[in-house]
Amino acid sequence: SLPTLAVVGATGAVGTVMCELLTGRRNVWGEIRLFASERSVGRRVRCRGEELTVRALTPEALDGVDVAMFDVPDEVSARWAPVAVERGAIVVDNSGAFRMERDVPLVVTEINPDEVRNRPRGIIANGNCTTLAMIVAVAPLHREYGLRELVLASYQAASGVGQGGADALHAQLTRVAGDRMLGSRAGDVRQAVGDELGPFPAPLALNVVPWAGGLADDGWSSEEMKMRNESRKILGLPDLKVSATCVRVPVVTGHSVAVHAVFATEVDAEEAREVLRNAPGVILVDDPTAGEFPMPIDAVGTDPSWVGRIRRALDDPRALDLFITGDNLRKGAALNTAQIAELLARELSRR
Ligand code: 2RA
Numbered sequence: 089s090l091p092t093l094a095v096v097g098a099t100g101a102v103g104t105v106m107c108e109l110l111t112g113r114r115n116v117w118g119e120i121r122l123f124a125s126e127r128s129v130g131r132r133v134r135c136r137g138e139e140l141t142v143r144a145l146t147p148e149a150l151d152g153v154d155v156a157m158f159d160v161p162d163e164v165s166a167r168w169a170p171v172a173v174e175r176g177a178i179v180v181d182n183s184g185a186f187r188m189e190r191d192v193p194l195v196v197t198e199i200n201p202d203e204v205r206n207r208p209r210g211i212i213a214n215g216n217c218t219t220l221a222m223i224v225a226v227a228p229l230h231r232e233y234g235l236r237e238l239v240l241a242s243y244q245a246a247s248g249v250g251q252g253g254a255d256a257l258h259a260q261l262t263r264v265a266g267d268r269m270l271g272s273r274a275g276d277v278r279q280a281v282g283d284e285l286g287p288f289p290a291p292l293a294l295n296v297v298p299w300a301g302g303l304a305d306d307g308w309s310s311e312e313m314k315m316r317n318e319s320r321k322i323l324g325l326p327d328l329k330v331s332a333t334c335v336r337v338p339v340v341t342g343h344s345v346a347v348h349a350v351f352a353t354e355v356d357a358e359e360a361r362e363v364l365r366n367a368p369g370v371i372l373v374d375d376p377t378a379g380e381f382p383m384p385i386d387a388v389g390t391d392p393s394w395v396g397r398i399r400r401a402l403d404d405p406r407a408l409d410l411f412i413t414g415d416n417l418r419k420g421a422a423l424n425t426a427q428i429a430e431l432l433a434r435e436l437s438r439r
């Protein structure tokens with residue numbers, strides 16, 4: 089019989105995309121159970137052509153679950169993932185709670201799928217959405233040239249912080265619409281946006297905000313630390329040099345990253361394009377004169393990482409500059425989680 093799947097956090101931004109994905113992908117699941125926080129319990133949600141009732145998370149409700157996907161805040165995963173494991177499930181966790189733990193593999197299905205078997209705690213972690221979009225395209229270049237250093241700048245969408253982020257951006261855009269003078273005087277956008285900041289530290293409409301996540305050490309943001317630490321772990325390069333600047337931009341969905349990647353050997357832009365053309369999970373969009381480059385408005389709702397603007401650095405024959413965009417709710421979250429879970433479903437049905 090097919091394994092039973094639980095989706096914990098089924099009504100959030102990522103959970104909603106997860107239900108869409110489960111509807112569209114090849115079905116490998118028996119029963120699907122949806123869980124969410126108290127205020128969504130009882131809601132009817134369509135998933136895989138069925139109308140499912142959202143349940144409250146209790147230890148007993150997890151009995152009989154084979155694979156549990158968690159798309160919830162860190163503290164909810166930290167508390168409930170071990171409960172799901174106790175009840176017999178393998179957990180695929182999309183939060184940051186376990187990613188850097190030594191005995192929890194951090195899996196990107198195009199890069200290190202075999203790591204799913206290395207799960208002494210019964211937990212497998214999914215990467216942060218900004219890291220994921222970028223790493224899917226950087227890994228094949230690493231295999232070709234041997235990565236030494238990454239200098240990154242992110243352009244992150246509002247939905248990266250969940251549905252509340254996307255809602256706040258839309259509300260702000262309504263407040264600033266129509267006034268053609270807005271943005272030409274210091275403070276005028278702040279005034280127009282008023283108290284509609286949502287989860288952001290400053291207005292996002294008509295602005296860019298060089299801050300994502302919380303404060304880590306020495307002025308770095310937690311998001312910048314995640315890009316560094318997760319890239320190292322996924323690629324198996326503990327000494328990789330990584331410097332990231334994470335920036336929130338007024339985009340609803342689709343995280344982009346400008347990448348300066350330094351390698352061990354000389355690189356060639358056309359050869360790099362060929363590598364990326366053949367890489368799984370990547371789509372090459374690199375014809376600037378035809379207006380073709382990776383952009384969130386095109387990448388949203390799609391599975392691959394879009395890669396373009398590939399250039400060899402003018403001052404370093406071992407370095408490439410490129411631009412990557414990926415749907416932060418798909419490969420950045422729900423899709424990679426679903427892909428990991430499907431590897432587990434295959435393993436379970438072989439038993
Ligand atoms: C963000 N990557 O965009 C983070 C968290 N999912 O805010």
